[in-house]
Amino acid sequence: MGLPHALILPYPAQGHVIPLLELSYFLMDDGFKITFVNTENNHKRLLANMSKKERNIKGINLVAVPDGLESEEDRKNLGRVNDGFLKKMPIFLEELIQRSNESGDDKITCMIIDVSMAWALEVAKKMGLRAAAFWPASAGILATMLSVPKLIENGVIDPEGTPKQQIFQLDADMPPMNSNNLVWTCFSDPELRRKLFNYMVKSIRAIEIAEYIICNSFKEIELPAFIHASNIIPVGPLLTGKRFGKPIGHFWPEDATCMAWLDEQPANSVIYVAFGSFTIFNQIQFQELALGLELSGRTFLWVVRPDLTSETSDAYPEGFRDRVMTKGRMVGWTPQQKVLAHPSIACFISHCGWNSTLEGMRNGVPFLCWPYFADQFLNQSYICDVWRTGLQMTANDSGIITREHIKLRVEELLGDKTMRARALELKEIANKSVIKGGSSFENLKSFADAMK
Numbered sequence: 001m002g003l004p005h006a007l008i009l010p011y012p013a014q015g016h017v018i019p020l021l022e023l024s025y026f027l028m029d030d031g032f033k034i035t036f037v038n039t040e041n042n043h044k045r046l047l048a049n050m051s052k053k054e055r056n057i058k059g060i061n062l063v064a065v066p067d068g069l070e071s072e073e074d075r076k077n078l079g080r081v082n083d084g085f086l087k088k089m090p091i092f093l094e095e096l097i098q099r100s101n102e103s104g105d106d107k108i109t110c111m112i113i114d115v116s117m118a119w120a121l122e123v124a125k126k127m128g129l130r131a132a133a134f135w136p137a138s139a140g141i142l143a144t145m146l147s148v149p150k151l152i153e154n155g156v157i158d159p160e161g162t163p164k165q166q167i168f169q170l171d172a173d174m175p176p177m178n179s180n181n182l183v184w185t186c187f188s189d190p191e192l193r194r195k196l197f198n199y200m201v202k203s204i205r206a207i208e209i210a211e212y213i214i215c216n217s218f219k220e221i222e223l224p225a226f227i228h229a230s231n232i233i234p235v236g237p238l239l240t241g242k243r244f245g246k247p248i249g250h251f252w253p254e255d256a257t258c259m260a261w262l263d264e265q266p267a268n269s270v271i272y273v274a275f276g277s278f279t280i281f282n283q284i285q286f287q288e289l290a291l292g293l294e295l296s297g298r299t300f301l302w303v304v305r306p307d308l309t310s311e312t313s314d315a316y317p318e319g320f321r322d323r324v325m326t327k328g329r330m331v332g333w334t335p336q337q338k339v340l341a342h343p344s345i346a347c348f349i350s351h352c353g354w355n356s357t358l359e360g361m362r363n364g365v366p367f368l369c370w371p372y373f374a375d376q377f378l379n380q381s382y383i384c385d386v387w388r389t390g391l392q393m394t395a396n397d398s399g400i401i402t403r404e405h406i407k408l409r410v411e412e413l414l415g416d417k418t419m420r421a422r423a424l425e426l427k428e429i430a431n432k433s434v435i436k437g438g439s440s441f442e443n444l445k446s447f448a449d450a451m452k
């Protein structure tokens with residue numbers, strides 16, 4: 001008999017590919033063969049940012065399938081992205097599995113599917129394969145999605161997903177949530193909202209096919225969510241980097257010089273500023289952030305992705321680059337997990353994407369929270385109100401987070417030593433959960449054994 005062989009399918013976004021790759025490495029070390037399926041577009045980006053050694057690991061086969069989309073413009077529209085998947089991907093997945101079936105010892109034996117690609121669980125069922133669902137974000141958000149029928153029944157949203165009651169709590173012990181920050185409600189286009197809601201409802205139904213639902217979180221940080229949805233199994237935090245000494249699976253080329261620059265900075269001195277892979281700032285907010293960092297008078301490392309603003313020409317305030325030359329560094333992409341582990345980092349101005357939240361936590365770094373959309377608002381509540389390892393940024397009446405506010409918040413955060421102390425305590429708990437004997441490690445091991 002051949003090895004257990006898992007087909008792993010992430011949603012085609014940076015914050016999904018990274019944790020699923022790490023899961024793949026864990027399973028590989030545990031005796032699995034892996035076929036990791038990206039869209040053609042992301043496959044190319046991934047390979048372009050991997051070394052030869054990283055690309056050619058025995059046991060993990062990186063493959064690509066078409067995403068059914070015609071253009072880059074379509075890839076930016078979440079509604080069209082979801083429609084596109086269903087056009088071509090199921091057939092290509094079936095063919096992939098069929099080919100593996102014909103290969104004797106190399107047969108795919110199970111599928112691990114991102115919840116945001118839950119339609120693929122139908123493919124698993126059709127092909128007679130065992131299947132599990134993987135959720136890359138907090139259990140709190142997944143529990144909310146799984147509770148949509150209840151939210152309708154309780155009058156929080158109507159049957160079309162439109163918010164009826166703004167603030168709600170899934171459980172008395174869970175942070176209050178705003179129904180305007182649900183993944184489908186945070187877009188203004190009604191057609192897109194409807195499409196995303198329908199896609200999500202279908203996904204929830206498809207999840208019933210999964211034998212297990214595993215989640216990139218751990219029970220110590222959001223126990224009420226795991227009590228509320230006891231079928232969600234915590235296996236996180238899953239972070240890349242263990243194997244290669246650096247994080248991998250990136251879509252953008254990393255700036256090779258920022259680590260050497262950090263080495264020159266004193267301990268606890270640098271503000272790290274990064275907003276993940278989706279956030280887009282308008283020109284006013286982008287400039288205000290730049291001026292706020294300058295006004296703080298502190299050293300900063302700021303990730304300015306090529307598409308962080310919609311502005312195509314030089315988006316920085318006039319003279320900014322020259323003025324901050326010795327204090328600040330703007331780079332296109334960093335090896336973020338390494339950056340956050342660097343002793344020079346004092347705090348993290350973050351959009352609170354779940355991976356960034358876990359990465360900051362795992363390194364004991366306090367946060368200034370600047371959520372952009374969806375689950376990031378719940379993550380902010382966890383950070384500021386539940387774990388108390390960060391502060392929230394507040395916009396003014398015109399919806400802008402001003403330079404003065406940024407300076408003030410940085411001072412407040414760095415002046416409060418209890419914040420760092422709590423962050424360090426949480427770091428210990430997070431790191432314990434993923435080593436042998438830790439809650440998530442043991443869950444992951446049992447899951448892997450069960451899928452063999």
Ligand SMILES: O=c1ccn([C@@H]2O[C@H](COP(=O)(O)OP(=O)(O)O[C@H]3O[C@H](CO)[C@@H](O)[C@H](O)[C@H]3O)[C@@H](O)[C@H]2O)c(=O)[nH]1
Pocket residue numbers: 013014015016018136137247250274275276277278279303332333334335336337352353354355356357359373374375376
């Ligand atoms: O310069 C950078 C910037 C980011 N990253 C990495 O990119 C990932 C970003 O992930 P995340 O922080 O989760 O942000 P998004 O890319 O915005 O993630 C999407 O997916 C997440 C998981 O579902 C959600 O929590 C977010 O809201 C959603 O926007 C992290 O691993 C970072 O380490 C780098 O390596 N270098």
